[in-house]
Amino acid sequence: MTLSSFPVLAILLGIALYPFFANHLPNQRQNASAVIGVVLMGFLVLSHETITEIAHGTPQHAALLMLSFLFFGNGFLGRKRGDITAEGSALLPFGMGVFLAAADILATSLIAQMLLITVQLACLLAITRTYNNLPKVTLLKAAYFSLMYCAVNVLIHFKTTAPNAWQPDQSVIIISYYVLLGTCLFHMCFQDFSRTRTKKGWDEQTKVDQDLMKLAFRGRRVLKDFRHDLRQPLSTLGILASVGKAISKDPEVTARYQHIQTAQKALKNMLEEFFDQLGSAIRYPVEENTAQLQKISIDEVLNPLIEEYRMLADVKELQIRYVPSNLTVLSNKEALSKIIRNGLDNAIKYTSKGGVVVGLRRRNSRICLQIADTGSGVENNKVAAHNKGWGHGSNIVRDLSEQIQAKTECRNRYYNGNLAGSVFEVILPGEGEVSHHWKLPSNAIQSTFEAQVMAMNHEHLLDIQRCLPVKGFDKVDFNLNGAYRAYLSALRKGMSPVYIMYAGEAGHKEIASKQLKLLGSMLDYEPCCILIYNASEESNPQVEFSREMIRIPMNPNQADHSLHIISELFPCRDTVPSINQSSVGQAQSVSNMHAKSPILST
Numbered sequence: 001m002t003l004s005s006f007p008v009l010a011i012l013l014g015i016a017l018y019p020f021f022a023n024h025l026p027n028q029r030q031n032a033s034a035v036i037g038v039v040l041m042g043f044l045v046l047s048h049e050t051i052t053e054i055a056h057g058t059p060q061h062a063a064l065l066m067l068s069f070l071f072f073g074n075g076f077l078g079r080k081r082g083d084i085t086a087e088g089s090a091l092l093p094f095g096m097g098v099f100l101a102a103a104d105i106l107a108t109s110l111i112a113q114m115l116l117i118t119v120q121l122a123c124l125l126a127i128t129r130t131y132n133n134l135p136k137v138t139l140l141k142a143a144y145f146s147l148m149y150c151a152v153n154v155l156i157h158f159k160t161t162a163p164n165a166w167q168p169d170q171s172v173i174i175i176s177y178y179v180l181l182g183t184c185l186f187h188m189c190f191q192d193f194s195r196t197r198t199k200k201g202w203d204e205q206t207k208v209d210q211d212l213m214k215l216a217f218r219g220r221r222v223l224k225d226f227r228h229d230l231r232q233p234l235s236t237l238g239i240l241a242s243v244g245k246a247i248s249k250d251p252e253v254t255a256r257y258q259h260i261q262t263a264q265k266a267l268k269n270m271l272e273e274f275f276d277q278l279g280s281a282i283r284y285p286v287e288e289n290t291a292q293l294q295k296i297s298i299d300e301v302l303n304p305l306i307e308e309y310r311m312l313a314d315v316k317e318l319q320i321r322y323v324p325s326n327l328t329v330l331s332n333k334e335a336l337s338k339i340i341r342n343g344l345d346n347a348i349k350y351t352s353k354g355g356v357v358v359g360l361r362r363r364n365s366r367i368c369l370q371i372a373d374t375g376s377g378v379e380n381n382k383v384a385a386h387n388k389g390w391g392h393g394s395n396i397v398r399d400l401s402e403q404i405q406a407k408t409e410c411r412n413r414y415y416n417g418n419l420a421g422s423v424f425e426v427i428l429p430g431e432g433e434v435s436h437h438w439k440l441p442s443n444a445i446q447s448t449f450e451a452q453v454m455a456m457n458h459e460h461l462l463d464i465q466r467c468l469p470v471k472g473f474d475k476v477d478f479n480l481n482g483a484y485r486a487y488l489s490a491l492r493k494g495m496s497p498v499y500i501m502y503a504g505e506a507g508h509k510e511i512a513s514k515q516l517k518l519l520g521s522m523l524d525y526e527p528c529c530i531l532i533y534n535a536s537e538e539s540n541p542q543v544e545f546s547r548e549m550i551r552i553p554m555n556p557n558q559a560d561h562s563l564h565i566i567s568e569l570f571p572c573r574d575t576v577p578s579i580n581q582s583s584v585g586q587a588q589s590v591s592n593m594h595a596k597s598p599i600l601s602t
Contacts, residue, residue: 006043006046006047009039009042009043009046012035012039012181012185013036013039013040016032016033016035016036016039016188017032017036018032019031019032019188020032020033020036028188030074030075030076030077031075031187031188032188033071033072033074033075034071034072034074034075034076034145034184034187034188035181035184035185035188036071036072037067037068037069037070037071037072037073037074037075037149038068038072038149038180038181038184039181040064040067040068040071041064041065041068041072041149041152041153041156041177042177042181043064044061044064044065044068044156045152045156045173045174045177046174055160056157056160056161057105057108058105059105061104061105062101062102062104062105063102065101065102065104065153066098066101066102068101069097069098069101069120070098070101072149073094073097073098073123073124073127074094075145076090076094076124076127076128076142076146077090077091077094077127089130090126090127090130093122093123093124093126093127094123094127096119096123097119097120097123097124100116100119100120100123101116101120103116104116109161110157110158110161110162113157113161114154114157117150117153117154117157118150120150120153121146121147121150124142124146124149124150125143125146127142128142128143128146137484141187144183145180145183145184148176148179148180148183149180151176152173152176152177152180155168155172155173155176156173159173214545217543217568217569220279220568221568223275223278223279227275230271231268234264234267234268234271237260237264238261238264238265238268241257241258241260241261241264242257242261244257244260245257245258245261255315256315258311258314258315259312259315261311262308262311262312262315263312265308265311266308266312269308293330293331293332293404293405294330294331294332295328295329295330296328296329296330296331296333296336297326297327297328298325298327298328298329298360298367298369299324299325299326300333301333301336301337301340302322302340302358303324305337305340305341305344306320306322306344306358309344309345309348309356312348313348313355313356316348316351316352317353318348318351318353318354318355318356319354319355319356320348320355320356320357320358321355321356321357321358322357322358322359323359325360327360327367329367329428330428330429330430331404331406331428332403332404335400335403335404336400336404336406336426336428338396338397338400339397339400339401339406339408339426340369340371340426342396342397343371343397343410343424343426344356344358344371346424347371347372347373347375347422347424348373350373350375350376351373351374351375351421352375352376353374354373354374354375354421355373355374356371356372356373356374357370357371357372357373358370358371358372359372363427364430365430366427366428366429366430367427367428367430368425368426368427368428369425369426369427369428370423370424370425370426371423371424371425372413372421372422372423372424373421373422373423374420374421375421375422376419376421377412377413377419377421377422378410378411378412378422401426404428405429406426406427406428406429407426407427408424408425408426408427409424409425409427410422410423410424410425411423411425449472449473449474449475449497449498450473450474450475450476450477450496450497450498451470451473451475451476451477451496451497451498451499451500451570452477452479452481452486452489452496452498452499452500453465453468453476453477453478453479453500453502454479454480454481454482454486454499454500454501454502454515455478455480455501455502455504456501456502456503456504456505456508456511456512457480457504458480459504460502460503460504460505461478461479461480461502463502463504463556463559464478464500464502464504464532465478467559467560467563468500468502468563468566469563469564469566469567469570471567471572472566472567472569472570472571472572473498473570477496482515483515483516483518483519484518486499486519487519495527496527497527497528498527498528498529498530498570499516499519499527499528499529499530500529500530500531500532501515501516501529501530501531501532502532502533503531503532503533503534504534504556505534506533506534506535506536506537508533508534509531509533509534512531512533513531513549513551516529516531516548516549517529517548517549520548520549528550529548529549529550530549530550530551530552530566530569531549531550531551531552532552532554532563533551533552533553533554534554534556535553535554535555535562536555536556536557538553541553543565550569552565552566
């Protein structure tokens with residue numbers, strides 16, 4: 001009966017070898033390694049009476065014992081990844097246990113064999129001593145598997161070496177071994193299922209790359225400083241133009257100052273718009289940002305542009321005419337404004353006398369917007385042709401027109417057979433022509449960018465709930481959780497992209513940091529972990545980006561200013577955040593009783 005179990009053990013060995021070599025998660029490889037060690041021991045349990053080649057005292061028996069302990073003990077290593085001291089201190093008992101397993105070939109007496117197995121058990125338990133601050137259930141599991149593994153090993157040696165009166169029944173050995181094997185397999189499969197649960201919905205959510213976040217954060221800081229520095233010379237230029245225009249007595253000089261002032265205002269508006277777009281482009285995490293079409297009034301787009309370019313037209317003694325309209329179109333305001341701005345700019349720039357007329361008319365279900373000028377046209381002047389027909393401005397207009405499904409055209413205008421100027425025309429589609437991709441809301445599943453906010457005690461949880469900026473998230477849960485409770489929550493609900501731990505007292509910084517490291521090691525999918533800590537006792541603290549977490553110092557007296565960094569890391573989203581305050585409410589009710597009670601890692 002025992003030999004018939006060999007194919008089963010071989011199959012189990014093959015199944016365990018696959019995750020051991022192929023799984024990218026360290027915990028899963030370690031669980032598979034422990035199963036491999038137990039399966040290798042199974043060959044000794046089921047064959048020590050039938051196959052003499054692997055009987056006790058043979059090199060094959062010693063090799064199987066050594067490999068069994070090597071793989072089984074490997075399952076105990078690395079449970080505190082990132083803690084170099086803990087990992088290093090676990091290697092000595094592990095190496096000693098492997099050596100003692102191989103030394104079993106030299107032990108001929110039962111007492112020597114029991115001594116070797118006892119020391120191996122001590123080595124396994126010594127490895128578990130490095131699990132400080134890990135959940136108690138992890139320590140219990142490690143102790144259980146250590147005792148069961150060594151107990152089966154003791155039964156095997158009693159069966160082969162002890163006197164007949166002391167020898168246990170073979171069925172007892174087999175039952176004990178199957179209990180060990182079954183619990184090992186269950187643990188490996190359950191842990192794998194749990195890791196899958198923590199990843200549930202991960203593809204639909206935004207995975208935060210902290211390197212990209214760091215780059216975006218610093219990019220926005222540089223952009224903000226540059227934007228501030230650039231406003232000063234622009235403002236000075238506008239003030240000088242205003243003063244020069246006021247004190248000048250020469251009409252020609254006054255007109256030049258007016259032109260400078262108009263150009264300064266236009267440049268300022270364009271730069272502000274450029275900085276806004278650049279700030280949105282380097283934000284992270286990135287939201288899908290498509291130019292959605294909506295009903296807008298033509299006047300809302302044209303009136304500001306007409307007034308802006310009217311001053312420039314007055315400088316050149318040109319007339320610019322536009323009759324307000326109550327027409328509405330289905331378009332994108334920003335894109336349409338850029339297209340019209342390009343047409344107005346070219347019309348006034350290349351018209352020396354006469355003026356510009358902006359008009360609207362209906363063509364069936366479409367709206368036709370025309371900018372007519374009395375300039376030199378688009379063919380007789382090469383510079384005008386370059387700018388109006390094939391220049392960079394036309395490429396921008398063409399791209400924007402495709403986005404809003406409009407048609408643009410620039411052509412010459414004739415009167416009595418003579419060239420009278422040019423017409424820039426924008427034909428906007430009717431509401432019925434707009435494709436459902438733009439008109440209707442997207443049917444795609446919208447991801448939820450969620451944050452889990454934790455604190456060390458009830459009072460601190462209430463403090464961080466009051467001052468933490470949450471507009472950068474779709475959903476925020478405030479919970480009185482430690483690392484293990486957050487891990488259990490991930491098993492039940494799925495993993496969150498962002499975990500924030502608040503340490504409201506200076507002495508809690510190291511404890512909170514270890515909790516976040518522990519959480520990252522258990523989840524394995526590397527969420528974005530953020531530690532907000534009380535830095536009132538530090539001089540000139542800075543935001544730190546590391547592999548495990550982002551550390552943000554906070555001065556309790558300037559909490560809003562300190563936590564503004566969260567708004568920079570996670571810019572405001574379009575949706576209103578959903579805030580789960582159930583845990584905060586519970587904290588409110590018991591804060592007077594437990595304000596100073598820290599959360600334990602269990």
